[in-house]
Amino acid sequence: MSENKKILDEEKINLADATRVKYFDIVIDHGQGAIITDADGTDYIDLLASASATNIGHSHPKVVAAISNQAKKLIQYTPAYFANPVTASLAKRLVDITPGNFKKQVVFGNSGSDANDAIIKFARGYTGRSYVVSFTGAYHGSTYGAISISGVSLNMTRKIGPLLPNTIKVPFPDQTQREAGESDDAFSERLFKQFKLPFETYLPADEVALVIIEPIQGDGGIIKAPQKYMSLIYEFTRKHGIVFAVDEVNQGLGRTGKLWSIDHFGIAPDMMSIGKSLASGLPLSAVVGRTEIMSSLSAPANVYTTAGNPVTAAAAMATLDVIAEENLVARSKKLGELARDFFEQAARSYWFIGDVRIYGLNGGIDIIDEHGKPDNQATTKLIYRIFELGAIMISLRGNTLRFQPPLVITEEQLTQSFKILTQAFTELAAGNLSLPETDNHIGW
Numbered sequence: 436m437s438e439n440k441k442i443l444d445e446e447k448i449n450l451a452d453a454t455r456v457k458y459f460d461i462v463i464d465h466g467q468g469a470i471i472t473d474a475d476g477t478d479y480i481d482l483l484a485s486a487s488a489t490n491i492g493h494s495h496p497k498v499v500a501a502i503s504n505q506a507k508k509l510i511q512y513t514p515a516y517f518a519n520p521v522t523a524s525l526a527k528r529l530v531d532i533t534p535g536n537f538k539k540q541v542v543f544g545n546s547g548s549d550a551n552d553a554i555i556k557f558a559r560g561y562t563g564r565s566y567v568v569s570f571t572g573a574y575h576g577s578t579y580g581a582i583s584i585s586g587v588s589l590n591m592t593r594k595i596g597p598l599l600p601n602t603i604k605v606p607f608p609d610q611t612q613r614e615a616g617e618s619d620d621a622f623s624e625r626l627f628k629q630f631k632l633p634f635e636t637y638l639p640a641d642e643v644a645l646v647i648i649e650p651i652q653g654d655g656g657i658i659k660a661p662q663k664y665m666s667l668i669y670e671f672t673r674k675h676g677i678v679f680a681v682d683e684v685n686q687g688l689g690r691t692g693k694l695w696s697i698d699h700f701g702i703a704p705d706m707m708s709i710g711k712s713l714a715s716g717l718p719l720s721a722v723v724g725r726t727e728i729m730s731s732l733s734a735p736a737n738v739y740t741t742a743g744n745p746v747t748a749a750a751a752m753a754t755l756d757v758i759a760e761e762n763l764v765a766r767s768k769k770l771g772e773l774a775r776d777f778f779e780q781a782a783r784s785y786w787f788i789g790d791v792r793i794y795g796l797n798g799g800i801d802i803i804d805e806h807g808k809p810d811n812q813a814t815t816k817l818i819y820r821i822f823e824l825g826a827i828m829i830s831l832r833g834n835t836l837r838f839q840p841p842l843v844i845t846e847e848q849l850t851q852s853f854k855i856l857t858q859a860f861t862e863l864a865a866g867n868l869s870l871p872e873t874d875n876h877i878g879w
């Protein structure tokens with residue numbers, strides 16, 4: 436029996452279903468750069484980067500060294516009670532590298548989810564208001580606050596309510612829903628009307644604490660809000676004294692070809708959540724926000740024993756060094772252009788490839804049927820075949836290919852992954868792919 440299967444069979448007895456969205460029956464044993472290796476010793480090109488949590492690649496030597504050196508000095512003393520040098524340095528660095536020419540402060544957390552919870556707490560604390568506005572298609576995390584403002588899967592609501600009160604969702608400006616011939620501006624105006632509808636009918640703006648958005652939705656399908664729409668809602672928050680926050684957990688740290696996804700829009704948000712790749716996948720998140728907002732609560736309003744842990748902070752310092760030294764933001768942009776060329780060409784060659792959205796080494800590629808409708812089965816066939824051919828790619832919202840390799844992927848590895856994708860596309864076009872034989876439901 437394969438080692439993968441042995442481990443999975445045993446794990447299945449002990450691990451609850453709610454913790455994993457199922458894709459392929461592999462066990463990741465180790466990784467280096469953009470290559471991961473399973474428990475049977477098979478290599479794969481990683482086109483997922485641990486859900487955008489290893490932007491600088493797996494086990495980067497500088498991060499490994501930073502973790503090990505810090506572990507020799509001090510693994511943990513809770514920042515909830517006493518400072519340590521590396522966490523203090525990281526707080527300053529995050530203030531320096533986030534947008535906004537105003538005074539900022541930082542809180543640390545253990546996950547993107549608790550960072551978004553913190554945003555809700557501080558926005559409420561600062562404004563003295565309770566309502567929170569977020570967007571359909573959003574994924575902000577799995578703690579009660581973050582799950583309450585998410586809108587991407589029924590399983591994030593089903594059976595677990597009541598959720599956090601006073602949370603409202605408005606439609607995300609999903610460009611795939613644009614009417615034929617509708618310009619960016621017209622689409623933005625139409626969606627802004629929908630944004631304003633609650634405010635005009637049942638939601639007094641002066642009771643709203645927060646508008647939180649992923650400027651480019653990640654799990655929602657890698658979908659970028661139009662510039663005009665972002666400007667309109669940002670201006671709306673200015674007019675009504677509402678905190679404007681962005682979630683950079685998925686799309687931050689170079690993923691989109693800019694350091695932050697909000698940098699595409701020239702807006703300095705009041706607050707920003709960061710996680711995933713910050714410590715190369717070690718559990719560390721942060722919220723950076725205007726000092727007047729961040730000073731509105733007192734300890735222990737947002738205290739966690741391990742948040743800002745020195746080993747994770749050292750990993751984050753090394754990760755930020757690598758992003759700068761290896762010019763990974765520019766690399767994401769440059770290699771992202773190769774990816775755009777490849778997927779746009781593929782869309783011309785294969786009728787089942789619909790909308791292609793690429794922002795840096797970061798893409799959502801829709802798979803459609805002959806009527807132009809989402810084709811979830813074809814998507815599953817494709818990702819399974821891509822897996823068999825040696826690359827890891829998963830789907831989003833059923834019919835979107837998720838393309839998020841580590842930013843250190845070599846051009847050779849990228850070319851190899853394009854070859855694998857082309858083979859899978861060609862086989863699907865020839866009607867040669869079938870659904871995998873597995874007892875697992877695949878995907879979200």
Ligand SMILES: Cc1ncc(COP(=O)(O)O)c(C=O)c1O
Pocket residue numbers: 486545546547548549551574575576577649653654682683684685686710711
């Ligand atoms: C945009 C965004 N925000 C927040 C989160 C939650 O982060 P975590 O899983 O670390 O709690 C995610 C995770 O996928 C995410 O994509």
